[in-house]
Amino acid sequence: MPYYQIAFPNFTQELVYYKVQANTSCLIGYRVEVPFGKKQCIGIVIQKTTDCPLDPTKIKPVKQALDEFPILNTYTIKFLKQIANYYQLPINTLVGLAINQAVRTAPIQFKKQWLKANSEKKPKTKTQIEIYNACLNSANYWELYAQYTAKTLNKMIDENYLSAAQESIKQTTPNLIELSSEQTKVLDNIKSSFIGTHLIWGVTGSGKTEIYTHLIQHVLSQKKHALILVPEIALTSQTANKIALRTGVTPFVIHSQLTPKQRIANTMLIQTTQQPMIILGTRSVLLTNLVNLGIIIIDEEHDDSFRHNSQLFFSARDMAVLKAHQEKIPVILGSATPSLESIHNATSGKYDLHHINHRIHTTLPNIYLIQHQSKQLFSDQALEKINHTLDTKKDVLIFVSRRGWANVRLCLSCNWKARCSSCQALLVAHQDDHLHCHRCRTKIPAPLDCPQCKQSELVQFGYGTQQVASEAEKIWPTNPVYRFDTDQTPSTINQQFKQLEQTTGNIIIGTQMLTKGHDFSKTQMVVCIQADQGLYTDDFRAEENLLAELTQVAGRCGRRQLTGNVYIQAKNPNHPLFQALTQPKNQYTQSLLDMRKQYGLPPYTFLAAIFIRISAKDIPHINQLTLNDYPGCSVLGPIPFPSGNRNHKLCYQITCIAESRQTRANALLSYRTLCQAHAKSNWEISWQIDSHFAQS
Ligand SMILES: Nc1ncnc2c1ncn2[C@@H]1O[C@H](COP(=O)(O)OP(=O)(O)OP(=O)(O)O)[C@@H](O)[C@H]1O
Ligand SMILES: [Zn+2]
Structure with a gap:
């Protein structure tokens, strides 16, 4: 007797057995509506088996599929099983991530639909006319669904204003830029075999993104899809715009901040479109159900954000390598500061390594290490250079590793420090007169007097982004100040990125969010305050991470004709890590690798x-x-x-x-x-x- 094993991502950990009805077609990967307890629920068929450890008389049958086509293909199911196996995770939860909440629960039937306006019947209402006009050259149902209600669309189909049509193939014109000889060499090397894992280790501003656009165009011309992952939502729009400009194809952007409706629309569009597509997003996009994938690109491959750090722990970068291997397509890992694991894999011959040592328009920035112990925010040297940079109408980027106002609030009499009652983390003072826990998001009104000794008023130390922004506004009242951190909404962040381009002499203040990927055109100087803050943690990767962070943030300046200047303020600028910033890139990396080997740490264990x-x-x-x-x-x-x-x-x-x-x-x-x-x-x-x- 055959059985289906079905995933219910919302409420079970294990797959559930159901009987296969005789003479029905195979439903693996389909959404099915099945009885579960007293309810009817939507599940996804994951596999078929003849072994069932349960009493067969108690197993219910699957009635029918909900949709016209499977929501997960066999490649995707195999991939999800591999992830589940490697990370020892329940497959159910991964299925849930792959098809996302919206699709898991949407009782509407998904059809492969392309629609065309019926020339003999014209609608009268404003919305209907809009939809009708959008369908003059045939349009995808799900593209319309993102903007209009299913009810309006279905009514127009029922009333014959719209009828089923063939997919319309959009003509696109690529507009790629000519690569430098260093870039061309990398591109040609990758294209020569077009398989395997490639690590592009190219300094900041060396034009890795431009190489990606050439690779994507190559894949599109083979009528295949390209998948590109970036570490942060804040990077999606810049990257999407660049790719669209070069290839003439607008990428599908998918990330966790889309509305449920947009997610359904995007998921279904991908399923119902044959035309080669570019899919761009953050880590969970790797689980998107795709057929005919031609390449996977992981930009800023070293970044921790590729690690899914909720209860479901997996590395999208590592799994991308696995997926590409499974589908026999190339995977490109790009970074100015690759992870030690990837460098190790490349130098030991597992990955193909491609170096780019030069910037396109200019040289790498000058790095100045400054010992700075005083409570003043800026050293005299940095202050003088900032004034000069702003006077020449260029932008200054100030990197602050902490959001909020001040790092700790404490009592100087008894040494009491404000800690989170829920998780014991040190609380961070914010501008809203509250203390925030950055670990578990608890917040409490900031106490003024010491709750322990009741002897004195509390003081606070350390600079967060809010305080730096407020100071900057005081010192440079006529210059625009932009703050970027996760206390701001994604739309504010996007808007600020646009505004930056319109104004000059900007002071850009931000956290890690600004360190990677952004191609600022007018930023001529970077200042890192409290640079040694990230050094003293219990993570053995602290040095690797800080080196990457500082190299990346330094790389945001001087990306056009003029060489940039980077001022790194630290208590101990003699630490080898800071010295390494001024030396050839692989020396210090090699010493970190040697240390890992000596202590028996990854990538050697x-x-x-x-x-x-x-x-x-x-x-x-x-x-x-x-x-x-x-x-x-x-x-x-x-x-x-x-x-x-x-x-x-x-x-x-x-x-x-x-x-x-x-x-x-x-x-x-x-x-x-x-x-x-x-x-x-x-x-x-x-x-x-x-x-x-x-x-x-
Ligand atoms: N061959 C080229 N000709 C002209 N301009 C180029 C070329 N390659 C890259 N550029 C430009 O140089 C700038 C930096 O390139 P890009 O953003 O691709 O660098 P990157 O290596 O991705 O940098 P990062 O690692 O810092 O993100 C961009 O404005 C890009 O358009
Ligand atoms: Zn907490």
Whole structure:
């Protein structure tokens, strides 16, 4: 007896068995409406099997598919299973991400529809006329659905104003720019085999994006789709505009801030269009159901944002490499500061490495390291240069690693520091007179006097973006000041990027959001304040990350004719990391790699971490949990991991360091089982493979 195993991403972890009706066509990948308990629910058929461990008489049959075509193809299902297997995640949750919330629950039937206006019947209402006109040359139902209601559209079809049509193929004219000889060499090398993983290690402003546009055009001309991932939503519109300008094809932009309706429309458009498309978005776009993919490009491949860091932990970059391998297409990883893992993979021959050592229009910026201990925001040297830069109508970018007003609020008498009651993180003072927890988003009114000793008023230290913006407005009252951080809405951010182009002598203040990818045309100077702040954390990748961040932010200036200037203010500018910014790029990287090898850390070993969140009263119980080394895998912990504290629960971490991926997978499974057996019912257990949070 054959059975379907069906995913219900909203409410189950496991696949659920249903009977296959005799003489029905195969429904793998289809949405189906099935009885679940007392309700009718929408599930997605993932696989067919003849083995079912349950009592067959209790298994209900699948009635029928909801739509005219499968919502997931067999490639995508196979890919989701591979991710689930590698990261030890429930397939259900991945299916949920792949088809997104909107499609999971939409009871409307999805049809492959192209529509054409009926020349013999003209509508009268304003909306109907608009739709009718949009269909004069045939239009996709889902493109219209993004703007109008399904009711209006269906009524027009029922009343014969619109009828089914063939897909209209849009003619496009590419307008690629001529590449430099260095760029051409990279392009030709990649095109010569057009398969495998390619790492483009090109300095900031070396024209990697232009190489991508040539590669995308190549794929479109082969009638295939191109998928490009960027790390931040803030980068999508700039990249989409550049690609559209060069290829003549407007990319489909997909990210988490689209409305449910836009998401349904986009998901369905991709399913119903044959014409070669460019799909651009952030990490979860990698799970989009596509056929006929010709290339995957991961821009800023080193960026942590490609790691899906919610409960569902996976690296979109690493999985892109897997997907490309599975589909026998090339994957391009591009960065001015590649991750040590990718450099290791490239130098050991697993990836093809392509260097670009020069900028197109100019040279790399001059870097000035400045020792700065004083409480003043800017050193004298930086201040003088900022004044000069603004006088010449150029822009200055000030990089601040923290959003908010001040980093800590504390009492100088008793040393009390404001901490989050829920997760114990230090609270950050904001302009709204509240203290915010950046870890769990709790916020409380800022106390004025010390709640502990009640002896004195509290003081605060450290500069956040809001305070820097306010200072800048005071020092340069006539210059436009723009602040970029995640306290602002995406639309404000987009608007500010547009405004920047219209004004001159701008002061641009921002966090990590500004460090990567942006191609500023007038920014001539970068100032990094409190540059050593990111250095002292418990993540063994801290130095790698800070080096990348500073190199990237330095790379935002002097991208046109004039060489830029970068002022790095730090307490200890003699730290080798800062010195490395002024030296050839691979020397310091090699020393970091050597250190990783010496201490047995990735990429020379394989890490996994288990996180256990418990109530404070269970500390003695977790301390009784002892784990022994597994053959080929050593284990540390459980030890307290304060950065993981959430919702009044304390986080403990167990780190596994294995010799191979397979050993790690086996060891993790075994440790997870032991943890589950020891856990109390209210403990939350999660895990990460290729974790970034292991303590060194
Ligand atoms: N061959 C070329 N001819 C003329 N201009 C070019 C060429 N290649 C790139 N440029 C221009 O140089 C600038 C920097 O290029 P691009 O943004 O592609 O660099 P990038 O390597 O992606 O930089 P980053 O790593 O800093 O994001 C852009 O304005 C781009 O249009
Ligand atoms: Zn908190």
